[in-house]
Amino acid sequence: MTNLLDFYFDFISPYSYLAYKRLKKINLDNKININYKPILLGGLHKLGGITAPAFNQRKMKNMKNDCKLVATKNDIEFQWNAKFPINTLTLMRGYIAIDKKLKNNFFDICFDYYWKKNVDISDMKVLSKILKLSKLDEKEFFLKTQDEKIKDELKKLTNDAFQNDIFGAPTFVVNNKIFWGQDRLDYALDEYNFK
Amino acid sequence: MTNLLDFYFDFISPYSYLAYKRLKKINLDNKININYKPILLGGLHKLGGITAPAFNQRKMKNMKNDCKLVATKNDIEFQWNAKFPINTLTLMRGYIAIDKKLKNNFFDICFDYYWKKNVDISDMKVLSKILKLSKLDEKEFFLKTQDEKIKDELKKLTNDAFQNDIFGAPTFVVNNKIFWGQDRLDYALDEYNFK
Numbered sequence: 001m002t003n004l005l006d007f008y009f010d011f012i013s014p015y016s017y018l019a020y021k022r023l024k025k026i027n028l029d030n031k032i033n034i035n036y037k038p039i040l041l042g043g044l045h046k047l048g049g050i051t052a053p054a055f056n057q058r059k060m061k062n063m064k065n066d067c068k069l070v071a072t073k074n075d076i077e078f079q080w081n082a083k084f085p086i087n088t089l090t091l092m093r094g095y096i097a098i099d100k101k102l103k104n105n106f107f108d109i110c111f112d113y114y115w116k117k118n119v120d121i122s123d124m125k126v127l128s129k130i131l132k133l134s135k136l137d138e139k140e141f142f143l144k145t146q147d148e149k150i151k152d153e154l155k156k157l158t159n160d161a162f163q164n165d166i167f168g169a170p171t172f173v174v175n176n177k178i179f180w181g182q183d184r185l186d187y188a189l190d191e192y193n194f195k
Numbered sequence: 196m197t198n199l200l201d202f203y204f205d206f207i208s209p210y211s212y213l214a215y216k217r218l219k220k221i222n223l224d225n226k227i228n229i230n231y232k233p234i235l236l237g238g239l240h241k242l243g244g245i246t247a248p249a250f251n252q253r254k255m256k257n258m259k260n261d262c263k264l265v266a267t268k269n270d271i272e273f274q275w276n277a278k279f280p281i282n283t284l285t286l287m288r289g290y291i292a293i294d295k296k297l298k299n300n301f302f303d304i305c306f307d308y309y310w311k312k313n314v315d316i317s318d319m320k321v322l323s324k325i326l327k328l329s330k331l332d333e334k335e336f337f338l339k340t341q342d343e344k345i346k347d348e349l350k351k352l353t354n355d356a357f358q359n360d361i362f363g364a365p366t367f368v369v370n371n372k373i374f375w376g377q378d379r380l381d382y383a384l385d386e387y388n389f390k
Contacts, residue, residue, distance in 0.1 A: 048253050051246065058243050058362040062375050069382055167253040180257050183378040187264055 010041035019182035097144035205236035214377035292339035
């Protein structure tokens with residue numbers, strides 16, 4: 001049995017950012033075999049008949065406070081994004097499309113720009129800068145994000161997540177067990193048997 | 196400033212039970228000044244436009260697993276209730292109506308019967324037994340739960356919670372700061388400055 005931690009994410013999700021930063025600190029020696037699984041969170045919510053906290057006044061207010069608390073408690077740099085929520089469709093397609101070796105950079109920069117630097121990563125000028133920093137060719141990136149195969153792949157990944165009982169992000173899956181939310185990262189690591 | 200921890204609950208909420216049990220262990224010396232605030236969770240959700248996890252297939256499935264995980268992790272006896280969800284209106288009205296000195300017993304027994312012993316506490320025979328064990332007069336209890344003043348009080352407590360940005364249970368309030376969910380008990384205790 002290969003020990004593997006699936007990490008379902010969307011750049012739109014502040015708790016995915018927080019979980020990622022926590023996991024990064026815990027995984028300093030890179031012993032945890034993490035499989036990042038991109039999904040379109042809006043699409044997943046729609047499939048599951050779920051109203052995202054962003055669209056409920058009280059839940060939204062709580063989430064803004066709560067993310068700051070979690071960030072402070074875990075010593076993570078964090079700023080609520082003034083342009084939340086944005087459409088992450090192109091970004092998530094892009095993550096799927098780009099070369100495996102370049103994924104990590106793009107992933108890091110997208111999350112940091114959106115949830116650390118309070119920048120609108122759906123803005124084309126910003127995205128151009130992110131692509132440059134990620135050493136990605138802009139023309140090729142946009143061609144690929146319009147490619148039917150890539151579009152279908154994001155749809156498939158989101159549908160597959162839904163079929164596997166996943167309904168939010170971040171979600172961790174270890175040994176076919178589902179752990180929802182950054183609050184369950186420790187439980188997922190227990191299941192992974194990471195000490 | 197009086198140090199106080201408000202604890203909003205409904206017997207229907209498994210996470211309220213788990214938070215209560217965790218708090219009980221932490222508060223062995225009774226140093227934490229806890230103010231239990233009964234609300235009707237179904238009513239609160241309705242006011243807030245929130246669909247409870249109980250009414251979403253994937254969220255419900257996750258909640259059942261998750262409660263067991265949290266219980267195991269915290270060494271709390273727990274069984275998912277086969278009759279979940281039930282209508283807790285009479286129970287919550289009853290909690291408000293009964294004498295202050297007898298509230299604790301009733302509170303304990305209701306939570307234990309529902310979330311530890313897997314018993315349907317909305318069943319009249321069961322409720323009779325709970326009232327006997329709580330040293331409460333059955334006739335008086337049912338008269339009071341039909342009293343307009345008590346009905347209005349539960350409505351008012353639920354409405355007040357809603358007006359104060361509360362949208363779920365358990366919710367802890369310390370120094371006017373809101374902490375939602377059993378996962379935030381530690382944060383609430385930090386704010387309370389309980390070491």
